[in-house]
Amino acid sequence: MLDAIKFYQTGSKTVGNRLLNPSMRSNQASESRPNTLISGHRACQGCGEALGARYAIDAAMRATNGQLMIANATGCLEVFSTPYPESAWRLPWIHSLFGNAAAVGSGLAVAARVRAKKAGNTNVPRVIAQGGDGGTTDIGFGPLSGMFERNDDVLYICYDNGAYMNTGVQRSSATPPAARTATTQLVGSEPGADWGKGKNVPLIAMAHGIPYVATASVADLRDLEYKVQKAMSYHGARYIQILVPCPLGWGCASSSTVTVARLAMETGFYPIFEAEYGKVTSVRKITQKQPVINFLKLQRRYAHLTGKKGDPKVLARIQAMCDENIKSFGLIGDEVPETVPVAIQALERNQTV
């Protein structure tokens, strides 16, 4: 995916738009952009989810020639996009419940097929189901697994910000260890979220043997668009999990959403990869490895680790987690892992500090 160009912008190792050939440039504001999630919605400043959704859905709109419908789980994305009597969605969109987006998506896909067949139409609208990490990894997990298992023709997108932000930053099974949330308070001998809890839904999705699974980040929108487009080239169940920093929940500056997301990639904290039919097929390599402290120190949810009172053992443990990710997913070097990486939670559970 990455262009061969090596003219990085000074000091950042990022490739600016101007240095890419026009076909490769992102079209943030082009006239032809579908603008499916249009301006005027009520997301917070610097909302990673709004950014991720805008790019993901527009990419899917392009890939499907506008023949797209969305089932949205309850959560920030739903709340900020459809305050009665307005809607920021310029495509068919339904919100039903918190935990059922995947199943509603399956139902929409059935309806689309049946209606198209009856009308003798071969152009069947495609379906995306989407939700936050709470709606995906916790309350919606059963319906999600059911949709995967049946290989229903739905792309499920999880906007992962690592907690229940809509209800006021409570811990989900996607909350990383040691992170502060409203339900993993900074009290006791091990402040923040417990170690050895949580689940790795991309790896679980792969274990269903579905055609396509990927992780992505709002720090690499080109990669995100590419993955959504690729996902839409498959039929059957697909899963993309996008890291979307939440300035409010993470306690980072609204202006640093992309920076924090990038550091999550560059530290190995959040491996970005894609898998087809249960096998990892590509990995987004770290371009300039950074210590995890650089990621943590931008966020108040980790302030207890990065300040003077921070426990170096916990920091070392998070660093070890990142190093293990780098090794397991092959985030550095030219290789793609031969075997399915092990969920990082295994390392946590297998280790006592």
Add this chain to the structure above:
Amino acid sequence: MLKQIEGSLGIAEAVALCRPGAVCAYPISPQTHIVENVGKFVKEGKLQDCEFVNVESEFSAMSVSIGASAGGVRTYTATASQGLLYMVEGIYNASGLGLPIVMTVASRAIGAPINIWNDHSDSLSQRDSGWLQLFCESNQDALDTHIMAFKIAEEVGLPVMVCMDGFVLTHAFERLDIPSQEQIDSFLPEYQPKEFLDPKEPISMGAMVGPEAFTELRFLIQRKMEKALDVIERVTKEYRELTGHHSGGLLDCYRCEDAELKLIILGSSVGTAKDEVDRLRDQGIKVGIISLKSYRPFPYAKLREAIGDCKKVVCLERSFSYGARGIICPEVKRAMEGTDCDIRTTVAGLGGRAIFGSTINKIVHASLEGKLKDEITWIDMDTKLLNSYLKDAEGVTVPEDALVDDSVLKATVGHA
């Protein structure tokens, strides 16, 4: 066409005649035979342009139904008991979204203790869900009601629960007259959704609504329910003319002319009661039955008319509201407000305890002999069994073979 088949198969045939585009369900007794058969019809091509989805839970069964209905196809599912409760969040959502889903509830008790047998506590627990709830007397009635349900749902713009007694009807092998496909095609034309998700005309469904409009949206659902009273009657009339089957309706009266006592009953016990009422009438006892078909919307005016100037009404309830009393009785009282009609209720047939003709006989005699002293009487209580617990646990007993009513209840807890 006459067939001697299981009730569940009859319902499956009825559903297939309605040409749904999406059917999904999760196994739970006693509903399973229905969807097994529908699934088979889809697989063998008897039911075309329809997809059958084997989901992983009732929650998803309702959710896939919501998606399919929002996507613009006629949608059917079925459940019972725990399954119904497991999908409750979706049940309320479907009515809020105005999706005309039709669902069979093969009525069954709710645990704990787990109990697979028939009563009405599952369906009645959903009385405030915004679904129409239509009860069926017999398998023929259930078969016909399912077909009418699609038409009613689509016209009213609300989902419909067809409540048929689990096992007693679903597993009974009886004679059924199944209408032809041509008849049903003329009665129920191809589904034309009023509103659905379509890339050609994008809409957003299920937006968040705040205090500024929520009350009004609730009122609009109540308005649909009010409209449904007429729709049910009209659709029933049309269906009866088409098929000659005396099914459906808001309620149905049996031997109510000159009746001095009218029983209000829901579901399959109506048939059992009819036989008993014939015997009682032969003995000169003037008793009639009002079979309550539509529980939601509740036909207050129609019921008041059906009760007329009869001074004695007894409900037979196969459900109960803890800490309160019967569930049906207060509705009947509301219908008869301002009259001097004496309305009592009896609880029987919970968790599959059979309702016999003799049960009906007992209720009628208890009523006529003035033995139904309180508003509510537990009619078929095994007082011996009850005492075996009460005596050991609390050192109290109830009189054996007594009708258990409020006075007995209060006596056992020391407030006589």
Add this chain to the structure above:
Amino acid sequence: MLQIRLHGRGGQGVVTAAEMLSLSAFLEGHFAQAFPSFGSERTGAPVVAYARIDNKEIRTHEPILEPDAVVVQDRTLLTALDVFAGISDQGFAIINSAEAPEQIVPELCERLPKGHVLTVPATDFAMQKIGRPLPGAPMIAALAAATGVFKLESVQKSFQSRYPGKVGDANAETAALAYEFIMNVKNGGQNA
């Protein structure tokens, strides 16, 4: 109205037998009803099923407490529960056994009219023709022979429509054996 109660064990096709009984009556233009005792019984546990036959619509759905006929598909139930509870004084009892009724239910033989308590080696017939201990078809064929309410041909047709092909035909053959067996007894022949 003729009310029949069928007793057997899970796996012996008791519920199917009741259904086929109702189907047989239906095929002859009667109204009929069959329903199981709605349990969650597993294989081998006692199972009860009911059937009604009438010439007008059957409205009641109560279980049958006072049967006009009792069909016992498994004779080991005789000592386990009161299978003949409530049987009418003019009732019929058909028991799956190779022994004479007087030997296994002498009291019942005294209480009911002569020729109303009958045994038929239904399992033996089933083993001969079906190769599995499924006594449903011969038992209801025996009931048909004993009561004359419906015909052997209807019993055969019921099973053949439920199980098209070899299984249905084998059931039809066992039904014929049982029917002839009872007719022979009724005509003064010796019971096995």
